[in-house]
Amino acid sequence: MKRKLQVTSAVVLASMLLLSACTSSPSSTQSDSATKPGEPVKLSFWTFNELHQKFFESMAESWNKNHPDQSIKLEATTFPYDDNHNKLLVALQSGTGAPDMADIEISKIGNFLKGDVQLTPLNDIVEPEKANLVMSRLDNYAKDGKYYGIDYHVGAQVIYYNKEILDKAGVNADNIKTWDDYENAGKQVLAKTGKPMTTVETQDQWSFWPLVVQHGSDFLDKSGNVTLGDQANTDVLSYLQKLVKEKVAIVAPGGFHHAEEYYGFMNKGGAASVWMPMWYMGRFTDYMPDLKGKIIIKPMPVFKQGEMRSSGMGGTGTVITKQSKNQDIAKKFLSYAKLSKEGNIQIWSQLGFDPIRSDVWNDPALKADNKFTAYFGKNLWDVLISVKGEIAPTNIKEKTPAVSDYLKTKAIFQALNDLKDPKQVLDDAVKNIK
Numbered sequence: 474m475k476r477k478l479q480v481t482s483a484v485v486l487a488s489m490l491l492l493s494a495c496t497s498s499p500s501s502t503q504s505d506s507a508t509k510p511g512e513p514v515k516l517s518f519w520t521f522n523e524l525h526q527k528f529f530e531s532m533a534e535s536w537n538k539n540h541p542d543q544s545i546k547l548e549a550t551t552f553p554y555d556d557n558h559n560k561l562l563v564a565l566q567s568g569t570g571a572p573d574m575a576d577i578e579i580s581k582i583g584n585f586l587k588g589d590v591q592l593t594p595l596n597d598i599v600e601p602e603k604a605n606l607v608m609s610r611l612d613n614y615a616k617d618g619k620y621y622g623i624d625y626h627v628g629a630q631v632i633y634y635n636k637e638i639l640d641k642a643g644v645n646a647d648n649i650k651t652w653d654d655y656e657n658a659g660k661q662v663l664a665k666t667g668k669p670m671t672t673v674e675t676q677d678q679w680s681f682w683p684l685v686v687q688h689g690s691d692f693l694d695k696s697g698n699v700t701l702g703d704q705a706n707t708d709v710l711s712y713l714q715k716l717v718k719e720k721v722a723i724v725a726p727g728g729f730h731h732a733e734e735y736y737g738f739m740n741k742g743g744a745a746s747v748w749m750p751m752w753y754m755g756r757f758t759d760y761m762p763d764l765k766g767k768i769i770i771k772p773m774p775v776f777k778q779g780e781m782r783s784s785g786m787g788g789t790g791t792v793i794t795k796q797s798k799n800q801d802i803a804k805k806f807l808s809y810a811k812l813s814k815e816g817n818i819q820i821w822s823q824l825g826f827d828p829i830r831s832d833v834w835n836d837p838a839l840k841a842d843n844k845f846t847a848y849f850g851k852n853l854w855d856v857l858i859s860v861k862g863e864i865a866p867t868n869i870k871e872k873t874p875a876v877s878d879y880l881k882t883k884a885i886f887q888a889l890n891d892l893k894d895p896k897q898v899l900d901d902a903v904k905n906i907k
Contacts, residue, residue, distance in 0.1 A: 513537070513546040514802050517572035520549065521557035524755075525576055525625070525789065528823050532810040535819075545806060554578070565591040565794060573797035574807065577622060579613055579788040580878075583871040586616045593793040593800050594619040598808040605832045606812070607785070609866035614790040622790020623811045626826035628750040629857055629864050630683040630773055630784045633757070637767045638745040642666050646771050652684075652712060655774045659721035662745045669723045669744045672735070673713055675886040676728035678877060679749055679786065684709045686784040686865045688776050692880075697870035701880075702896075702903040708776070710888050710895035717889055724890055736760040748773060750786040751827040751857065758825070758848045765848045772860050781863040827857055834858055875906050 516533075520526050526549045533547040550572075552560060558581045564571035565585070577585055585592060599611060599620045607627050614622030634646045642665035644658045659670030673680040685691060690705035700706070716722035723744070727734035730749060739747070740761040749756075757768060772782040791811060793803045810816045817828035818838045825845045833839060835858070840851050884902045887893045 513544040514799050515546045515548060516574060516797075516799060516803055516806065518547060518549040518574040518576075519557055519561060519572045520551050520576040521554040521578065522576065522789070523551045524824055526551045528820070529810060531823065532816060532819065533806070535815075536806055536809055543802060543805070545802065558584070561585075564796070569796070571794040571796040573799055573803050574791060574793055576789050576791055577614075579624075579790070579869055579873075581874055582614055582622065582790060582869060583873040585792075586621065587871055590616065590619075590621065591795050592621040593795055593797070593804070594621060595623065595793065595804065595807070596620055598804050598812060599623070602808075602812050602830075605814075605830050607829050607831055607864070609785055609864070610788060610829045613785075613788060613867065613869040614792070622792045623807060624788045624790050624829055625811065625820055625824065626750075626752050626788065627829055627857075627864065628752055628786045628788050629827050629860065630687070630748065630750050630786050631770050631856060632746055632748040632773050633753070634746045634769050634771060635742060635744070635764065635767055636769045638662060638666055638668055638742060642745070644745075646769060649771070649774055651778075652774045652776050656716065656719075656721060659716065659745070660719065663720060666745075668742070670721045671716070671746050671748070672725040672730070672739075672744050673717065673722050673889055674725050674729040675890045676881055677730065678880050678885065679730060680713060680725075680889075681709060681880065681885055682867075683748065683750075683773070683784045683786050684712070684776075686786075686867055687773060687781050689780065689865075691868045692876045693868045693870045693872055695868055697868070697872055699872060699876065699903055699906055701876060701906065702899045706899055707896050710885075710899065712776075714888055714892060714895055718892065728886075731756070740764060742767075752787060752825070754845055754849065754853075755825040758844050768849060770849060770853060770856050772856060772863075781860075781865040783860040783863055784865040785867060831861065834861075872906065876902075879906055 518529055529549055530547060533545055537544045558577065561571065561575050562584060596619060610624040610627055611620050614620060639646055639662065642662040644661055649655050649658055662668060662670050685706050688705045688709055690700060690703050692701045694700050725735050726732065726738045730747060740763045757764060775782060791807060793800055793807065797803055814830060814833055817830040817833045818836060820826050820828045821839055822843060834854050839854055845853065879902050884898050888895050888898045
């Protein structure tokens with residue numbers, strides 16, 4: 474979710490020299506991966522999220538307890554977001570220095586599925602579990618019928634309401650079914666409390682993208698063609714701009730919903746709601762503690778009846794590289810960590826993510842007391858189950874990184890901060906991306 478990755482020959486050469494020079498880095502693990510009988514198999518893992526690293530380390534401990542005859546030694550490293558993806562892409566293109574396993578964020582996966590894919594197909598561990606999985610989340614990391622990555626979560630889009638503010642304004646969240654309802658409720662909140670109904674991002678895509686997908690469109694079509702300038706996209710961006718002009722919405726402090734300024738603003742009751750995926754729950758618990766017991770989660774409004782009330786947003790796929798000398802056990806471990814029922818329960822318990830195995834959504838383990846149930850209450854899964862068949866999928870293709878980068882660095886800011894004509898903004902975006 475940063476800037477577009479552009480690999481030039483100079484960057485590749487410089488990065489290769491850096492990789493070869495840093496012999497103590499995780500990239501060197503492939504050279505000493507030979508394992509003596511009885512010793513744990515070494516598996517190296519790169520990620521850009523420390524919580525993902527901690528999750529995999531805990532699952533490695535669990536694996537070893539349950540598979541003493543196939544024990545592993547996980548060597549996990551967390552890099553900054555861009556470093557993780559740049560370093561991995563260079564290693565795969567150069568044919569040396571890649572880890573056994575790595576995390577690739579959804580906005581970057583298109584860069585890794587071009588040409589001769591240097592990732593290991595995972596069909597043999599995915600297909601036996603298809604009946605239990607939300608397959609649209611694996612389709613995001615697929616090409617030509619082969620699955621290359623396994624996500625952590627569904628990323629079901631929901632809306633978070635501050636019930637305390639709504640109550641002061643006399644607004645009932647259950648009565649908000651459409652975006653017209655939402656706009657009218659926002660005007661009432663503004664009039665009664667002086668607070669905006671919501672905040673919109675200008676430096677990220679989570680205010681714009683989910684509404685586009687719910688509205689039946691996307692930034693790319695299923696063939697990978699740019700559809701960013703379609704009418705549905707223009708409708709959504711125009712709607713968001715209208716909310717800003719009416720002061721029903723304001724630009725998120727810091728520009729996006731992961732800025733420190735934004736957390737501070739919301740923690741003080743700055744706005745009455747925000748729409749983000751379910752994985753955003755952890756941001757509330759960790760960075761907005763004063764809202765505990767005040768936030769309720771509801772399905773998204775729709776532009777017209779019949780549209781889906783959610784969409785699958787964001788994601789990170791864990792991949793296995795072709796350079797791995799231990800692909801078989803890496804697959805078994807990855808399946809255990811992210812495809813098994815136990816692994817999916819742990820994804821919720823440890824990370825607060827909505828797991829990709831829908832058969833665990835009703836499991837009692839997901840209603841066990843933890844920091845998320847203490848913050849939001851125990852009916853969290855009622856919302857997800859109610860929209861189970863209404864989670865619109867996204868089209869993740871080779872051009873996704875380019876589209877995502879342009880939106881986050883130019884287009885959305887132009888429309889929602891500078892208030893330029895949304896149609897012109899998107900037309901310009903299409904020309905630049907193509």
